[in-house]
Amino acid sequence: MSDIELPFRTGRITIHTDCCRNCKSFACVKACSLFGTNILRIEDGMPSAIPPIEEIPRRCNECLACEHYCHEYGNGGLDIALPIDGLDECVTCSA
């Protein structure tokens, strides 16, 4: 199964579904209900977004709790990317 990509306002959540197959905790979903805006659910044994993908930037509060909980209590299958404009050039300059 392919990865799930969920774009939000300032970044992107990637769920590596191979890691989720044997996950017992679904900690990502728990975290979103505790600290986020309850936009994740379990569907057919996999985490998925409740709203349509185009609504996620408006609904996600960018709390980052799903990533923290996944790595702390789940199988480490969820990563959040937060691109910072100019960071690559900055790192290259100071090297």
Ligand code: SF4
């Ligand atoms: S906690 Fe992580 S590994 Fe478990 S279902 Fe959620 S994203 Fe997948």
Ligand code: SF4
């Ligand atoms: S960043 Fe927060 S609100 Fe957005 S999906 Fe993750 S836990 Fe839910």
